[in-house]
Amino acid sequence: MKNNPEQRRIDIPVLAIMLLAIVALILPGCRKDESRELYHRFQDKSWGRYNLLSFEIPFEKANTYNIYLFARFMPDYQYETLNFNMVMNTPSGEERINEYQMEVKSKSGNFCIECGKDSCQGTILLKKGLVLAKPGILKIEIENLTPRLSAAGVLGIGIRMVPLGK
Numbered sequence: 001m002k003n004n005p006e007q008r009r010i011d012i013p014v015l016a017i018m019l020l021a022i023v024a025l026i027l028p029g030c031r032k033d034e035s036r037e038l039y040h041r042f043q044d045k046s047w048g049r050y051n052l053l054s055f056e057i058p059f060e061k062a063n064t065y066n067i068y069l070f071a072r073f074m075p076d077y078q079y080e081t082l083n084f085n086m087v088m089n090t091p092s093g094e095e096r097i098n099e100y101q102m103e104v105k106s107k108s109g110n111f112c113i114e115c116g117k118d119s120c121q122g123t124i125l126l127k128k129g130l131v132l133a134k135p136g137i138l139k140i141e142i143e144n145l146t147p148r149l150s151a152a153g154v155l156g157i158g159i160r161m162v163p164l165g166k
Contacts, residue, residue: 039158045074047154053142055159060135067127068160073104073120077153080105083145086126091136100124119155129164
């Protein structure tokens with residue numbers, strides 16, 4: 001029995017569509033909840049006093065999350081702490097405001113955060129076990145509270161959202 005060329009043309013697209021449909025059904029079930037991370041890099045390696053950073057983190061699943069701020073520093077960062085204010089707005093309309101102080105250097109001037117060859121990175125927990133009851137966008141604004149016009153030696157600021165629940 002000879003293969004009909006027209007029959008092959010029909011079978012290949014149908015097979016491809018079926019394969020794509022199967023993959024589309026399987027992949028979401030295999031996907032684990034992953035952390036979300038947004039990062040703002042400072043081109044001039046300095047965070048201006050009045051440079052308000054805004055982060056909008058979309059999430060598709062109601063869950064409980066830990067929210068972290070992380071900052072990357074140059075070796076010449078001169079302050080012992082990084083002082084900042086956070087305003088967080090949840091999709092349900094709740095607003096949370098808090099001031100934070102990230103320990104960066106000891107009194108002797110040595111970094112007390114994780115350092116690599118060219119930079120150091122500090123992390124601070126902003127909210128532990130934040131229950132977000134409905135999907136949407138978590139909005140976070142971070143304001144530099146360093147007492148100078150600019151905090152030289154800051155490479156960037158990021159927000160990390162880590163799911164805790166199912």
